[in-house]
Amino acid sequence: MTMMLAKLFGARTFLDPEVEQWHLDVWATLIERFNEGRSFADTPVALPTRDFFPPTEATGHAKAEHVFDCVKAIMRMPDWPCVLEPQPRRTTGQQVAQFVHIAGDEAPNGTFRVEPDGVVVITYARDLLDDPMALVATLAHELSHYLLASEADLVEDETHELMTDLTVAFAGLGVFGANSAFSFEQHGDAFSQGWRSRSSGYLSPRSWAFALAVFGELRGDDGGMANYLKPEIEGLRRQAVKYLRKKPELLGHLRPVEAGSQARS
Template identity: 75%
Template sequence: MLAGLFGSRTFLDPDIEEWHLGTWGVLTERFGAELSLAETPLALPTRDFFPPTDQTGHGKALHVFGCVRSILKMTEADWPCRLEAQPRRMTGERVSEFVAIGGGSDPDGTFRIEAGEAVITYAPDLLDDPMSLVATLAHEMAHYLLAAESDLVEDETHELMTDLAVAYAGLGVFGANAAFSFEQHGDAFSQGWRSRSSGYLSPRSWAFALAVFGELRGDDRGMETYLKPGIEGLRRQAVKYLRKNPELLTGLRPAG
């Protein structure tokens, strides 16, 4: 009732929503020529984007990395980059004889420039979680994309902008699904819970980003099939909100 009296509520906190839409404008202005939103496909966890491979270990990571690079159109010739595995990390902190709680603070991936070459690292345990592996590699490559834009790199919202660049580049389904996961595990000797967060945007922000991407493209390519139910529910709410407020996307739609 109050919403009816005082106008419609925003989907996100007003300041955050303003930042989202403003950042879409910045990304379009800076990278529209290289990554035209009108031509950017929505990458999905299918064979079309990620052909199967017999590779294991680091070879598998290199295969997935090659697929991510192809989606982003960031070729080795123009974007020299080296992929390295991090030391294997310990997970599953035991708090009693029979209970363990997992979920550490070690990063899933890192990015740095070394002697003119980008170096990206990934946590080896991500090889057992392809969705998170793709999300991590996409996030680190988005760092590379933004690296030449000094004002964006120095911005205090840089990490958030990097996540949004992943959505802008068509890999948002992976980032959204990896945003947060929580699962119970156990065996005959112990039980526990494992949580993992990936990236910096909240699940609600990811849902909004996916809704913006789909509305600007005029096609969501059936992403609902591949999104976690919680994320998909939020995305549908965001789509409904954007369609009730079309002026929010004025000036962001691809020309033509």
């Protein structure tokens, strides 16, 4: 009955009400802690282009370091001291029949830690070098951990990992996070066939779409992200944008107050 009413009259919220409120509360916190005095118009919409990721002839770990430096620059963290390390190669795959394998990645794509001597270390899975979109998403997620690490209450929050994903969108790298949120594909050759799934991050695709819509509305434009998002994510994002424009009060408290408005109040 609830689904039927939603189809007839339209859903009252884009996400579950509690989840949607959590999103908006986290945006308010991130703006208060990390965006004071800045305009979202100054935050770039990072895209998989040469403008953000100049070409390099580097290979292996040197290539990862090049991408890492690009992500740090986008996140306004170029001088934050940090060591980047590759993880041991992952072995995945489970044979369930003579020619059928089901493969899934259980090892983390990346990790963040602070050593006893204060050195910050971020790691990444080596196989991500063959998946630049996921590599960028992973490095942005781990750098978001670094950004949030200075705020004890945020680190201790039970939704910290979800908040870390949302910080990726806040920092302008949401296209990479959203596109890497989940993928499912069939593979096969003359000797085997199977299915491979990979998830990256913690937000659902619908939550990513909402986060991208919020970011674009606060920024004033989508920065061309529509041309680089997976079709299913872009479709959800457009729905979220339409929803937010019908309910401008949802983002009203997140927008900067104009100086003239302050003077009149």
